[in-house]
Amino acid sequence: MDKEIVVYIHNGVLQFLLLGLSEEPELQPFLFGLFLSMYLVTIHGNLLIILAVNSDSHLHTPMYFFLANLSFVDICVTSTTVPKMLVNIQTQRKVITYESCITQVYFFILFVVLDNFLLTVMAYDRFVAICHPLCYTVIMNPKFCGLLVLVSWIVSVLNSLLQTLMVLQLSFCTEVEIPHFFCELNQMIQLAYSDTFLNDMVTCFTTVLLGGAPLAGVLYSYSKIVSSICGISSAQGKYKAFSTCASHLSVVSLFYCTSLGVYFSSAASQSSHSSATASVMYTVVTPMLNPFIYSLRNRDIKEALNVFFRGKP
Numbered sequence: 001m002d003k004e005i006v007v008y009i010h011n012g013v014l015q016f017l018l019l020g021l022s023e024e025p026e027l028q029p030f031l032f033g034l035f036l037s038m039y040l041v042t043i044h045g046n047l048l049i050i051l052a053v054n055s056d057s058h059l060h061t062p063m064y065f066f067l068a069n070l071s072f073v074d075i076c077v078t079s080t081t082v083p084k085m086l087v088n089i090q091t092q093r094k095v096i097t098y099e100s101c102i103t104q105v106y107f108f109i110l111f112v113v114l115d116n117f118l119l120t121v122m123a124y125d126r127f128v129a130i131c132h133p134l135c136y137t138v139i140m141n142p143k144f145c146g147l148l149v150l151v152s153w154i155v156s157v158l159n160s161l162l163q164t165l166m167v168l169q170l171s172f173c174t175e176v177e178i179p180h181f182f183c184e185l186n187q188m189i190q191l192a193y194s195d196t197f198l199n200d201m202v203t204c205f206t207t208v209l210l211g212g213a214p215l216a217g218v219l220y221s222y223s224k225i226v227s228s229i230c231g232i233s234s235a236q237g238k239y240k241a242f243s244t245c246a247s248h249l250s251v252v253s254l255f256y257c258t259s260l261g262v263y264f265s266s267a268a269s270q271s272s273h274s275s276a277t278a279s280v281m282y283t284v285v286t287p288m289l290n291p292f293i294y295s296l297r298n299r300d301i302k303e304a305l306n307v308f309f310r311g312k313p
Helices: 025-055 062-091 098-131 133-139 142-168 187-192 197-230 233-271 273-298 298-310
Strands: 008-012 015-018 095-096 172-173 175-178
Touching: 008 133, 015 098, 015 233, 025 062, 025 133, 025 175, 062 095, 062 098, 062 273, 095 098, 098 133, 098 142, 098 187, 098 197, 098 233, 142 197, 175 187, 187 197, 197 233, 233 273, 233 298, 273 298
Parallel strands: 015 175
Antiparallel strands: 008 172, 015 095
C-alpha cells in the first residue's frame, strides 16, 4: 500500500522537466544550431528596426513609433523561451525550477498579449491614416500614441499577473514533465493535480476578451480600409494607399494564422508534441520574420539603415 503513495508539495515544486521538441539525441545538435540561428536573426533584425526608427527623425511618426515598440516586444517574446531551451539542449538537462517556470509563464503571457494589442493599435493607426487622412496628425498625436501603448502595457501586465497568481494556487507533483520547450500556461494547468476549474474559466474568459476583442478591432479597421481604398478612383492612388498598410497586414496575418494554427492543431490532434511544434511558429518564426517584412517592403526603413551604417542617404 505504501508503494502507491505519491508525495506532493503544494506551491513548492522542486523542479519541472521541459521535454522540448524532440528527445532524439541525434537531433539535439541540429535543433541547437537551428534555434540559435533563428534567435540571433530575431534579435539583430528587431534591434536594427529600433535603431533605424530612433536614429532617423523622418521616422518619428506614430506608425514607426508603434513598429519600434513591436520590435522590442518581439525580442522579449523570443528571449523568454529560446535561451532556456538552448541551455537545456547544450547541457543535456531538461530541468527548470518552479520559480523560473512561473517567471517564464508570467513574461510569456505578458509579451504575447502585448504583441496582440500593438498589432491592433497599428491597425487603428492605418485606419485613421487612410480613412481620415486630414485628421491624422490631430488624432494620432504623440500624447495619444503614448497613451495607447501605456494602456496596452497596463492591461497586459494585469492579465499576466492574474494568470500567474492563478497558477500559484495549483498543486503539482514533486517532479512534473512538461511536453513542451517552455512553461506554457495550458500545459501547466493540465498537469496540476488540484482542481483547475477556476483556472480554465479565467483562461477561457481572458482569451476570448483579450484575443477576440483585438482581432475584432483589426478586422473592423481593415474592413473600413478596404472600403476606403475601393472608393479611390485612380489605380495609382489605390496602390499607394494599400502599400502603406501592406507590411502590417502581412504581420497581422502571420501572427493570427500561426496562433490559430497552434490552437486548432492542438485541439484536433490532442497531441502535446504537435502543440509544441506548432508553437514554434508564433513564438520564434513570427518575431524573426517581422523585421524582414517591414524592411524589405519599406523604403524609409532601408534609407534610415543606410544612413545609420554608412552615414549617407
